[in-house]
């Protein structure tokens with residue numbers, strides 16, 4: 001039987017992107033019933049035609065499914081009555097006022113943490129190319145290099161010579177590279193001394209600084225995080241600091257990667273981070289004359305996705321263009337968008353947008369305005385909700 005407390009924690013990680021608070025806090029969860037491994041979550045929406053209905057439902061399912069011993073999740077949707085709605089608006093206002101936001105990342109920003117059990121599987125290459133693809137699909141995107149020592153993002157996006165600067169408010173401004181907002185230790189470290197200073201810093205503290213002291217734009221639809229290899233402190237810190245974070249797990253086709261993968265799954269469970277899907281990288285090599293070689297074996301991605309109960313988002317072939325693009329600051333999705341590897345990565349980005357749709361910005365005030373009207377309120381909720389986002 002799944003733990004009720006674990007289910008509640010999972011539900012607290014479902015954020016209503018318009019109100020910027022979690023659905024438990026907002027009183028939108030009307031009840032949870034557990035029957036064996038099957039969990040039914042009652043969710044009360046503010047208005048029947050809530051534009052976020054699909055998103056909230058699918059977030060609830062993904063979050064609760066990540067709880068140990070949960071086999072299946074159903075959602076029973078109801079609509080709030082007048083009294084419940086006004087209670088919700090009061091809570092939302094309280095939240096907005098309290099909004100000593102622990103990080104600078106807006107609750108409306110979808111966070112995709114690209115992880116793997118070990119290094120060298122292509123996390124950094126995929127993080128950068130996925131971030132650029134999401135930007136090419138019309139979204140404002142940030143890219144955080146959380147691989148504090150093994151940073152490689154600056155070189156991949158051709159920003160190796162740039163340095164982060166602090167604004168008048170002492171917040172760090174991300175470097176703009178190829179149209180995305182980039183932050184990495186590689187954009188700070190100037191010399192041995194600074195490097196040594198950073199070395200004294202706990203890794204999870206470094207991540208915390210990147211989330212608290214960087215002026216991430218409130219307009220970011222996606223923040224892609226290139227995670228360090230393994231399943232240590234930094235992963236746990238991420239789930240604590242950014243409860244909206246979800247994992248994309250990268251693996252090679254090698255079957256022996258199972259043990260490594262099990263560790264990622266275990267960490268995901270402990271930290272209540274849902275896994276969006278698996279990307280198999282370095283899946284086979286096709287020569288110009290069409291001969292195909294499964295250099296690193298086959299089936300690892302499919303098997304891992306099955307084990308984790310998530311979908312295989314795509315299989316990216318071995319491609320020298322990924323190596324070359326990573327060395328000279330011309331990532332493959334920009335330099336060769338028609339290369340087979342780039343096409344797969346772009347398709348994965350599209351799928352991620354389907355699975356984790358960006359918060360519908362323009363319906364926000366519209367929905368709040370409707371609520372205001374229904375409640376006959378005088379105070380401006382719009383301004384306060386804007387404050388949570390900023």
Ligand SMILES: Nc1ncnc2c1ncn2[C@@H]1O[C@H](COP(=O)(O)OP(=O)(O)O)[C@@H](O)[C@H]1O
Nearest residue numbers: 119120121122123124125282317318319322323
């Ligand atoms: N699909 C691929 N085809 C060819 N080389 C790749 C591919 N993906 C990554 N690489 C190369 O493999 C090396 C490791 O990739 P990287 O993205 O740095 O992995 P990680 O961040 O997991 O350590 C880099 O030299 C990169 O260019």
Ligand SMILES: [Mg+2]
Nearest residue numbers: 123124147152
């Ligand atoms: Mg890396």
